[in-house]
Amino acid sequence: MSSARWCVRLLRNSFPLETGATEMAGRRFLLYFAWSRVLEEKASLGTLENRYPALFELRRAIWPHYEWAADGERYRQGIAGFLEHVILFDFQRFIQVILEATGNAVTLVERQSAEGGCSPLDDRLLSSADTVIVVSLDHLVTEQTVDANEVAAVRRFLMRSGTALIVCPHHDVGAPPEQSAREVELLHHGDRLVSSQQRLGGVARSLLAELGFPVENRYGLSPAAAPDGGPAPLDVATHLDTPGFLVGVETFNLHAHLPHLWVPPALEGRVSVLARQLIHPSAPPHPFVERGHDRFNAMLWMPPDATRAGHLLVCDATIWSSAFGGLTSLNRFWQNLARMPAS
Template identity: 45%
Template sequence: MAEAKIHVPTIETKSPARSYNQEHRARKPTSAGRRVSVYVSWSFPGEANRNLAELDNRFSTMTEVRRVEWPAWEGAEWSSPLLFQQGIAGALELFFRAWIPFQQLVGEVTGHAVPVFQRVDQAGYRLPLDERVLGDADTLFIFGLDHNLTQQDASAEEIEALRQWLSREGTCLVLGPHHDVGASEDRNEREMEYAHHGDALVPREQRFGRYTRSLMQGLGVPVENRYGLRPGVIEGTRQIAPLTINRDLDTRGWLEGVTNFSFHKHLPHYEVTANDANAVRVLARQPIDLSKPHPFTAAGNREFNTLVWMPPAGSRAGEILVVDSTVFSTLFGADDSVKSFWKNLVRAREC
């Protein structure tokens, strides 16, 4: 089975000047487009300061990325310690670079800049999910990239703020709890998971999503992120296998013009833990690479849930979707299908 190629972002030397330590200024609503914000649930210092002697539950260093994916990152702009951070912080910065095309496209579609907030940023400033984030957002993406051991839990005040925000007509919450690799205490099972996804940069135990899980529990979203499953590809190509889409349930058209998401070696299965298929709709499933065994496929599964939608219900006027944050990253590229999905989520329409 062919390997999907890593997309190394280029550094634009003539891009607009970049600034740092600016305070967010609220965007005024317009009829032209939705106001979109991204909230990254990690503590940047909590992730960057992890002990490198620990094998599990940390991000790779940039040096490890260079070693495993050699020679993709050997340009001076990535390998020189004078130009790019070589520790975990450097690898985290790759996320920000890979989100730029998403921010740019959404900005073009909506006419609004797309701010990216962090729960705790590089400078140590803490920003809980409150009116400062929610007040001027119509669509909010929450990227659940916090390792569980950093103990990022949503407070009762944050959950209530988000519940009040979702009571507003036209709001749309996109939750992205990341993979949950190595939950089993059985080391043989962990090794099976590792061999299945085949990514040397992911340790045998890498558990994400504590913050988004606490939000979902507080909001009554019956979804749990499980495993890190390798998607199948079209035989003889590097193209990810197309989604299995339940278009009859997609009455909002979230997947209009969409056939596939982007390839990533370890994607979460979004297990629905409630029985009401109308309240919680699985819109898309991803075929799994069956060339290597995994506990999930050993149980008879051939696809995993990759997009879940909760339409408005009761006092909740807003939409809730669950989809992995890698769909909005360009580290593995973003084709027209992926970009159509981005546009569908942020178009100026009633959600």
């Protein structure tokens, strides 16, 4: 299904932010949620696979956490409530950090809003930003893909010097058809809110492929923790990180199931793996680990070249969330991006 059938609503200042920051010539950030809220919210609760949990399911699974959201009059208890009060809520800290660092409010966009308002990834939208973050938390079953006009607009955006496009899929759990293989994955990551299959990142995959970088988000891997309970240190390729994206960044987060960012062999030399993250050594087995891997690709960088003046990065969608630990280093990473010269 073409993404042309789905629409986007531009939401400025979607969350309450401090008003004391003054406008300055700082970078302008666009946070683009590449889901169809209509399709995500209307998923049947009788189907376990490829949907987000309802808010009441989350509350039941991790009780007594989230009891602040127990009032059904104030907080919608279905999938809509989970998207609004959990996922979007968890991005507020990132939005605040960018506002304070740049003086510019983050523009938040949903590919299709709950109300059905529309606008694609087009020149109008992209011209308002220097850094575009595509948060691809769309389930593959919703068939969200970019069309030719969107790809052309993104290419024009990347022709501006100093721009950055950061494409952010999430996990791909349960790709094998066999139940036994899916049970192995579940035992490895241990999150009972993710059933036999949850495949995310359709817009990320289609956009990257159209740009000539068919990177894929694979698996849902359990990350290792440090002795203090925080995320284990990243394996950062500092010699490759010439722009300094990860200067002072020691960790990402401890989300229960993170993707390996698979790079096709044909792209070797064109894609730099800036960071790898250690897999939990005591977690139940996973086929990726059994093939000899003890860490996964956590951040990729495609440097500017003769056809593209802007930076292209790939990382997990939860890097912009405050819910999974590692906030000291995440704040530093966000500020590094904010301090890049405006295009």
